[in-house]
Amino acid sequence: MKILVLSRAAVGPRMASPGVRAYQLAGALSRALPEAEITLAIPGDRGEVAPPGRTVRIQPYATNADAVFLAGQHDVAISRNFPPQFIRLMGKTRLALDAFTPLFIEWMELSERDILPKWRRTWMASNRWYLNMQLTMADFIFCADDRQRDLWIGMMMALDLVPPSVYSRDPSLRQYIDVVPYGVPSQPLRPKGPVLKGVVPGIEPGDRVLLWNGGITEWNDTGTLLRAMALLAARRPEVKLVFMGVNHPDFAFGPNAGVTRQTIELAEELGLRGRTVFFLEGWVPYAEIDSYLAEADASVCLGYENLEARFAFRTRYVDLFRARVPLLCTRGDVLAERVEREPLGITVAERDVEAVAAGIERLLDDEPFRERCRENLGRVAAELSWDAAVRPLVDFCLRDRSVALPARQRQLRALVRGGMYVGLKKACKSPPLHL
């Protein structure tokens, strides 16, 4: 069997969560299906990276036409999104859609930044048809948690992808759409020596480090965190906050530059930058994350309790599970519920500066609580291994029949929906604002 894992995001020494997911999925598939030939296709050339498994071949591609050609030579193609050209492969190559982010809602957040107000409606409508097309094309869909699954199922119902014939084949729909969480690599932490304490000017060996483990996006609330840090700066000068990723590898010019810049500006305004708040330039290479995680005393990630949070699976928490770093986060998403229930740390309401400051202090000082969190983190990490997570996808690859409607019946509809997408996208005349 030939399986193509088509990454749409950078895979290389520096990669963000979508790239890591494609990389790890390819690895986990190769372990589960040793006799399968697996190709990991990566966009452009972003530097050498070791294949994630012995049977995995890495193949760079430049254009969508290349991607279609590659996919045509495989039995199964797995990707986060398929360009419209893939419609002609329907029924030949089986398509598995990795729907691990609720793209529509993320795009809604991004549209505010990227698109002129008068074109936002058109742009979002084109995105809506893009997603409709994706769901229509897919023979199998997998997402990160059950809540996302409910959202996708709602969309599929509205798109008439679950008629009685499909429902009667599988009333649980698990063979059509299932959950493949964002996993945790099974190898233990391998730090390569100090990278923060005593290394970054301003962070002393005896300091306590709070890690902001990832980039700064539209849906992050760094303002509240910085104000809490300002409260702490006077009474707890040894608490240092480190922003780990400033330049996101998937966006060369950094569309997040806006929010990142605002964060940096606010840190300077509050007089915190270089004193208790630090920004690491660039993006920490994937291989070196362990060194940073090993030095972190706790981690923070704040957002808002909105629709984006409700359907988000915060991939950045997963590394913390592996490194057993207790975290403080905003309520509202699936993993935050887990953090509160187990507990794995402390959750706070949105925009509550006092609660964040108090939470940070407790997370650093309450030793018995820290110990309990660390124990639970280890347990959750074991549960979320990639090899366990990838199971439903492996089952799909092994099944010769799909529960979805026959590809022939979906092809025309995918074409119509793809047409709507292309038409609306052409109609949207807004220049990309973030460049």
Add this chain to the structure above:
Amino acid sequence: MGPRILILARGYLGSHMSAPGIRATAQARVLAEHVPGARVTLAGPNEDYEQPADGAYRVTRWSARNLLQLTAAHDVVISSMLPPHIAIFYPWKRYVVDLFSQYAMEWMEVGMQHYEGRHRDAWAERTRAVLGMQLTLADFILTCNERQRDSYIGMMISLGLISPRVYEADPTLRRYIDSAPHGIRPEPPVPGKRVLRGVRPGFGEHDRIILWNGGIIQWYDPATLIEALRLLNRDDVKLLFLGASYPGIRELGKGVRFQDAKAIAARNGQLNRTIFFEEGWVSHEEAKQYVLEADISVCTYFDNMETRYSHRTRFVDLIWGELPFICTHGDVLAEEVAQEGWGLVVPEGDAPALARAIAKLLDDREFYARCRANLAAARPRLQWSATMKPLIRFCMETGEPVSPKWERLPGLAQRLTTYTARRAVFNFFDRKLKQRSERLEAAEKKERLRQERLARFAGGGSAK
């Protein structure tokens, strides 16, 4: 002056109400009591309605004839299925759609039972068209739980109802679509006169009673429960299936599952010995006594899509009556049962596990008492006045709804057309089915008459 609120109940109102009627009545009361200055009208499809004793709201009957008049006289219209034409005549009124079930899945199950082939496809298409239209019509949408809400948000995304303007107005969408679970009865659970022990034949003074609190619809699995009781093999454990036919809903009730359950019980020799069926529909008022007299309750079903999104309203009365219960894994309330300790949860179709669970819940006194205490603790947050907060809030709001009406207009026009077409197609198949069954019936009748006549002649012949 407060808003004039019209609640259009699609189910029967009165003492024999099932969940839709109960929900509409509770909404009427809560809104009348909690929205300042509100004048609430509760309209049902039946004529034998009663006015509330304290006159908090007005009850009336709605029909195709007075519907427009009723709508004209109100500001807010609440219904589980809005008749679409009122929105054409009165587009500026505020409409609330109360989707307390994931109908796409529930009706899928109904369709599986009643229709076949293209008729079934037409039914599913009609369901989809109805839902698309209702979601587009609504200024505010209520669901029964968060899971239903998540799936409806998905549908709304695909229907293009979540525009940048909507998201900007309310990034949580709580003011557009929110969940309002089924509440519990307001009155305290005080046992009244007995209905089972020593009253109903077969129920002895010291019997332990298991209650199946509701009807047996397509998506329930009574066979596993009957099998579990056979495995348990205890003569003092009596099971009562309460409610067989649903008032006013043709598609539900005495269907295949009910007949099957009865047949299995009869075959095992359990029928009317340890397993009993209530053939009619016990009234909402009477049902209380059954809940208060039972020892435990059990409800088994399948772990499928219908279950995933369902909100089993039959459990609500059990919580009210503090009756520990056993249910199948898969739905939102089952999760709560496990988390809150209201009873036990079993995997689908696992009769031995169910038998063990029944034995534990009946015999482990300490565990049973703990379940009852946990149920009692849930009482305040499940009051209708607490669960209906989102609806109260919407009725008190004024001004533009989160989703501007003009933005929905093109979609609405398209979906009304689609709905009309889909309904026509479905009705065509329905009519054909009816004609066929009428023809069959006529043929059967003719055959019967012929046989009777033959028998008469033969009988007459032998008498001579």
